[in-house]
Amino acid sequence: MALKILLRLLPPDALNFLLRQNVIRKAALRKAEKELYKFFVVLNRENRPLRMQESRFLMLQNLLHSLDRAISENRISPKVSRALISNFAGRVLMSESSCTQSFKDRYGFEPPAFLTISPTKRCNLTCRGCYASSSSESAETLPFNIVSRIIREKTEIWGSYFTVISGGEPLLYRSNGKTLFDIFEHHRDNYFMMYTNGTLITEEVAARMAELGNISPAISVEGFAKETDARRGKGVHSKILKAMDNLRKFGVPFGVSITATRDNADSIVSDEFIDDYFSNEGAVYGWIFQYMPIGRSYTTDLMLTPEQRLDLFIREEKIIKEHNLFMVDFWNGGPYSVGCISAGRPGGYFYIDWNGNMAPCVFFPYHLANAYDIYREGKTINDVLLSPYFSSIRSWQNEYGYTQPPDKVQNYIVPCIIRDHYEKAHSLISEFGAKPLDSSAAEALEDADYCCRMKAYGKDVMAITQKYWKDTFTGPLQKKDVR
Ligand code: SF4
Known part of the structure; x- marks a missing residue:
């Protein structure tokens, strides 16, 4: 990606100076948008539902536009934009550090x-x-x-x-x-x-x-x-x-x-x-x-x-x-x-x-x-991170959709294990004997009425959103490559 190359080649001060020039920043923004679209929608290396990928692209595009608007309107000081470039863009968004890779190699x-x-x-x-x-x-x-x-x-x-x-x-x-x-x-x-x-x-x-x-x-x-x-x-x-x-x-x-x-x-x-x-x-x-x-x-x-x-x-x-x-x-x-x-x-x-x-x-x-x-x-x-308790929650996430092919991904409008799938959360808490963080969490766990309401809520919200999920996020893109 062009932005990645720039981040690697230019020191943060130089890049900050360039990106504070409106013409240069707008050109960089257009380039970044194209790269992001390619990454999420055209290549889709993660093999996610395509219409979902389009939405994810849109959200990141909005973040870039929001930052652009803030810089244009002088709402971000030069010192802060420099830190944003070196920390947020350089490390957070572009993080492919050797420890991330070695972690992946080691734990899969x-x-x-x-x-x-x-x-x-x-x-x-x-x-x-x-x-x-x-x-x-x-x-x-x-x-x-x-x-x-x-x-x-x-x-x-x-x-x-x-x-x-x-x-x-x-x-x-x-x-x-x-x-x-x-x-x-x-x-x-x-x-x-x-x-x-x-x-x-x-x-x-x-x-x-x-x-x-x-x-x-x-x-x-x-x-x-x-x-x-x-x-x-x-x-x-x-x-x-x-x-x-x-x-x-x-x-x-x-x-x-x-x-x-x-x-x-x-x-x-x-x-x-x-x-x-x-x-x-x-x-x-x-x-x-x-x-x-x-x-x-x-x-x-x-x-x-x-x-x-x-x-x-x-x-x-x-x-x-x-x-x-x-x-x-x-x-x-x-x-x-x-x-x-x-x-x-x-x-x-x-x-x-x-x-x-x-x-x-x-x-x-x-x-x-x-x-x-x-x-x-x-x-x-x-x-x-590697404990059986956390691993079992990640297994549920994987089964629900994270590691599934696009046609097996379940409704992500209701993704929450504790709010939308309370039964699952409750059974994992009991299986591992997880302890409440405070007295209200303890009370909720023992509260039969709360438990019933949360389970019913999950069922109702799934039923109401399922058609919208299918119609909006599954199936091919509505328009072919719009970029
Ligand atoms: S709020 Fe629910 S969906 Fe969001 S991270 Fe927490 S458990 Fe998962």
């Missing part, structure tokens, strides 16, 4: 692309339905040396240069006088995305992010001011707007992270919402997380109905195709991610919480391994 599959780590449970807000049940009282925090060791290991063993930080509120992280910025600084070879409530992003914090360049915050919103303040607390929305202002001022790219519930599913995909956060505030990307009934006061009543789920999927597709936005729904996004990415699937991840417990996914809160234990036993995070 590709390593995960990233980890999500919640270094602290502490939070300055108490949002309704928080998946982490965080609050200002919560003191659980992973020591700096453990967080740092985990990041170093994944970089060295897997060739993974992308790290997601969640929480709690990550900006409240403190360990032996160190903050999260010490983590970012210590691991400058990684690119970090941090989920944050945004209320602590002052001018000083934004300036520090700009100086380091290897961090992008994804700020939580629930819709507009009314919905955000209703769930997160009065005055939170105006603090978020101030944070976005600070990030724009210092040229730090940011995204929005939205929890979709039965109540806001309509408004978060409205034109008004898109205009507000993407056009006016300048968000570069968006993540939608459909409310998952885990965490504080969990209830299946806030989950999207199966009908809403399909409607949301169709409207998200429209946003991707017509607004050219990089906006991914963590559940409906199955066709883009090739299904469930938990348990360290190739290109996927697993989750480590503030107690060092290692679960398949943020939303699959049942674990067997713990960071303190594995380090005491002289093991690494790779031993957790």
Whole structure:
């Protein structure tokens, strides 16, 4: 690929200078699009359903366009774009490091692309339905040396240069006088995305992010001011707007992270919402997380109905195709991610919480391994990846579609082992004796009514989306090579 050759030949400073020139960047963008289309659709070396590959191409194309728009409008500072080139493009997107290859040769599959780590449970807000049940009282925090060791290991063993930080509120992280910025600084070879409530992003914090360049915050919103303040607390929305202002001022790219519930599913995909956060505030990307009934006061009543789920999927597709936005729904996004990415699937991840417990996914809160234990036993995070518990989840993913030929791939609009196929998740948790991450996860596991509702939800959502999946993603391309 031309971009790959450029990344190899030119030092990041030179490439950064060239890509900040509009004419050169537009030409590079067109070239990159052609290469991506060839990779995903024409060659399709992974042998996936072709119409799904076309959607995956479109999503990446949207990411490139979003970054292009942000640079054109001066929303990304030169220092940050340099870090984006050397870290995100150079290492994350183009990662074919020798350790990745040697991992594949040794174990027969590709390593995960990233980890999500919640270094602290502490939070300055108490949002309704928080998946982490965080609050200002919560003191659980992973020591700096453990967080740092985990990041170093994944970089060295897997060739993974992308790290997601969640929480709690990550900006409240403190360990032996160190903050999260010490983590970012210590691991400058990684690119970090941090989920944050945004209320602590002052001018000083934004300036520090700009100086380091290897961090992008994804700020939580629930819709507009009314919905955000209703769930997160009065005055939170105006603090978020101030944070976005600070990030724009210092040229730090940011995204929005939205929890979709039965109540806001309509408004978060409205034109008004898109205009507000993407056009006016300048968000570069968006993540939608459909409310998952885990965490504080969990209830299946806030989950999207199966009908809403399909409607949301169709409207998200429209946003991707017509607004050219990089906006991914963590559940409906199955066709883009090739299904469930938990348990360290190739290109996927697993989750480590503030107690060092290692679960398949943020939303699959049942674990067997713990960071303190594995380090005491002289093991690494790779031993957790290879554990029978995680391997059995990856086997399910493989059977569902990841390693299947196109005509055997099952419905990826409903890819989630714990949300859409709860029966399977429940049986694996029991078989391996996986332990809940917290008391609400323990309660849910024993709750017969919850179990019944989750199983029924999976069946209903499969029935409602199956025809759409078949009509939209299976079979030959509608138009022959459009490029
Ligand atoms: S378990 Fe569900 S939420 Fe987690 S990665 Fe898989 S599909 Fe996504």
